[in-house]
Amino acid sequence: MARPSSDRTPAPLLLGGQAGATPGGGALLGLRSLLQGTSKPKEPASCLSSRDTPSPVDPDTVEVLMTFEPDPADLALSSIPGHETFDPRRHRFSEEELKPQPIMKKARKIQVPEEQKDEKYWSRRYKNNEAAKRSRDARRLKENQISVRAAFLEKENALLRQEVVAVRQELSHYRAVLSRYQAQHGAL
Numbered sequence: 008m009a010r011p012s013s014d015r016t017p018a019p020l021l022l023g024g025q026a027g028a029t030p031g032g033g034a035l036l037g038l039r040s041l042l043q044g045t046s047k048p049k050e051p052a053s054c055l056s057s058r059d060t061p062s063p064v065d066p067d068t069v070e071v072l073m074t075f076e077p078d079p080a081d082l083a084l085s086s087i088p089g090h091e092t093f094d095p096r097r098h099r100f101s102e103e104e105l106k107p108q109p110i111m112k113k114a115r116k117i118q119v120p121e122e123q124k125d126e127k128y129w130s131r132r133y134k135n136n137e138a139a140k141r142s143r144d145a146r147r148l149k150e151n152q153i154s155v156r157a158a159f160l161e162k163e164n165a166l167l168r169q170e171v172v173a174v175r176q177e178l179s180h181y182r183a184v185l186s187r188y189q190a191q192h193g194a195l
Contacts, residue, residue: 073166075159085151093152095159104149 077095085093119128189195 071163071166073163075162077155077158081151081155085148085155087148093155095152095156098152098156100153100156105153 075096082092085095185195
């Protein structure tokens with residue numbers, strides 16, 4: 008006997024409960040159409056040569072539909088002035104960027120006598136102060152970016168957990184329907 012399959016191709020994988028989008032990206036589409044009786048049976052020869060298997064999904068292409076509007080002040084503090092605004096949805100930090108930084112013990116200050124504070128000394132002090140300011144600003148910017156990205160990921164994670172619960176409930180429902188079908192009509 009020929010196995011029924013769906014004529015429809017799976018929609019792009021969109022998570023988040025958008026109307027018309029199938030949770031799980033159409034992975035249950037064949038089972039749904041089988042249970043609802045909306046699929047057409049294939050010819051026996053074609054049934055042996057093709058299977059309804061979902062194509063692999065690249066995790067970076069999965070779009071989670073959610074509203075995330077960070078505070079504009081946080082975005083301003085997370086963006087480099089004159090450059091593109093920081094987007095927590097798209098930015099990915101490398102492993103190196105997320106490694107904890109060691110706490111360095113400050114070196115003791117060495118007092119320089121007044122008679123040694125010449126033009127060269129003040130030039131080096133000025134350069135060092137500017138470098139320290141740039142370093143603090145860069146660290147602060149990176150910390151702000153990480154905190155905005157973390158807030159986005161927390162919200163996305165909560166939404167995905169809800170999605171997993173819904174898909175698991177749907178899966179258990181379809182398993183129950185399938186077991187009832189198999190109890191009445193035999194194994195598929």
